[in-house]
Amino acid sequence: MTTATATATANATAPRPGGLTATEIELLGQELDAIRQDVLDDRGARDAAYIRRVIRVQRGLELGGRVVLLAGRNKAAWVVGTTALSLAKILDNMEIGHNVLHGQWDWMRDPKIHSSTWQWDHATPPEQWQRAHNQVHHTYTNIIGMDNDLGYGIMRVDEAQPWKPRYLVQPLWNAVTACIFEYGIAMYDLDLGDHLREGRTMSPEKRAEAKVTLKRALRQAAKDFVVWPLLSGPGWRATLAADATAVLVRNVWSHSVIMCGHFPEGVEAFEQPDLDEDESRGEWYVRQMLGSANISGPPVLHLLAGNLSHQIEHHLFPDLPSNRYGEIAPRVREVFDKFGLNYCARPLVQQVASAWHKVVRLSLPNGWLAETNRRNLVPQLRRLAAGAA
Incomplete structure (x- = not known):
């Protein structure tokens, strides 16, 4: 055997991410490519x-909610109208806005439903969000220091990160972020956390971006908290309360779903030195598989989650129509099982609890709070609650 042949053989059998060899990763990539191609070949009228x-449905819920709030003057009407507005905002951000801006529906050639023209009910300008999310997050998924979606650049997200006293407040900071999530994302997409933490001044280009974002955020706040209440006349207080509630519900729901996608126990984060500069498509696939988690539940949960309840499938195939993720999930799980990888999926309550437990655990020095798994998560949370009481 020649030296070159021996080196090639060693490279093919050396462990890679997930403990797989280069040969296994190539085979895994081929199987996932085949799943993706099957959907591309089949998408059509039913997807459109x-x-x-x-x-x-989203527009009907928004219009119906506004009509009920304007016409009704009792508690029941307020509850119905607020619920409709909350659902409309959730659908607009999750199943529609997020996925349209990903380009999942560009193949339809419909200028009204296209990633280059879509405007969503959100403080972040679409172009800015696409840069931070589509280009950065989906390329450098769960790489500490490169993917700010992992802890939004403000939290400790891995045991390998040195603990600092400021991390003690990250559970509180995470709760605040959940309540103002729409505006938190706008600030995060501007990389404001990096600038403040490192004491950097904004470049002229970044200041220009910040002005665009601030203008849009103010317009968004004015729409929700000034314009609609004023149009309600004498019932402006009820409309203001309804809008504030709908925004809060949308923010907390979106934060919960998105946090579950990459932060629960059992999901891996990656150090920059661990990664090959020439990462293959198969290696990129494996990183998405190890760095993402799903939420199990009924169809209505998947719809309201923007199908990010199928976060694993979304990160493997971010450009496929979201309604197909549930269909291909069993085939994707078969690939996980075939190559001995952990398919991290739990019901919503367990996944949210797991993510929050990790936020608390990593706010403390290593070893102060044990890592959880599916079996011991609930008992540990009960013991924590009992201790707090």
Whole structure:
């Protein structure tokens, strides 16, 4: 055997991410490519009908909620109108806005439902969000120091990060972030956390971006908290309360779903030195598989989660129509099982509890709070609650 042949053989059998060899990773990549191609070859009229139907429902909920709030003057009308507005905002941000801006529906060639033209009910300008999310997060998923979606650049997200006293407040900071999530994302997409933490001044280009974002955020706040209440006349207080509640519900729901996608126990983070500069598509696939988690539940949960309850499938195939993730999930899980990888999926309550437990655990020095798994998560949370009481 020649030296070159021996080196090639060693490289093919050396462990890579997930403990797989280069040969196994190449085979895994081929299987996932085949799943993706099957969807690309099959997408068509039913997919287009799906997204148009969801958009109609979202707009109907928003219009209906506004009408009920304007026409009704009792508690029942307020509850119905506020619920409709909350659902409309959730659908707009999650199943529609997030996925349209990913380009999942660009193949339809519909200028009204296209990633280059879509405007969503959100403080972040679409172009800015696409840069931070589509280009950065989906390329450098769960790489500490490169993917700010992992802890939003303000939290300790891995035991390998040195503990500092400031991390003690990260559970409180995470709760505050959940309540103002829309505006937190706008600030995060500007990399404001990096600038403040490192004491950097903004470049002229970044200041220009900040002005655009601030203008949009103020317009968004004015719409929700000034314009609609004023249009309600004598019932402005009820409308203001309804809008504030709908925004809060949307923010907390979005934060919970997104936090579950990459932060629960059992999801891996990666150090920059661990990664090959020439990462292959198969290696990128494995990183998405190890760095993402799913939420199990009924179809309505997947719809309201923007199908980010299928976060693993979304990160493997971010450009596929979201309504297909549930269909291909069993095939993706078979690939996990075949190559001995952990398919991290739990019901919503368990996944949210796991993510929050990790936020608390990493706010403390290593070893102060044990890592959890599916079996011991609930008992540990009960013991924590009992101790706090």
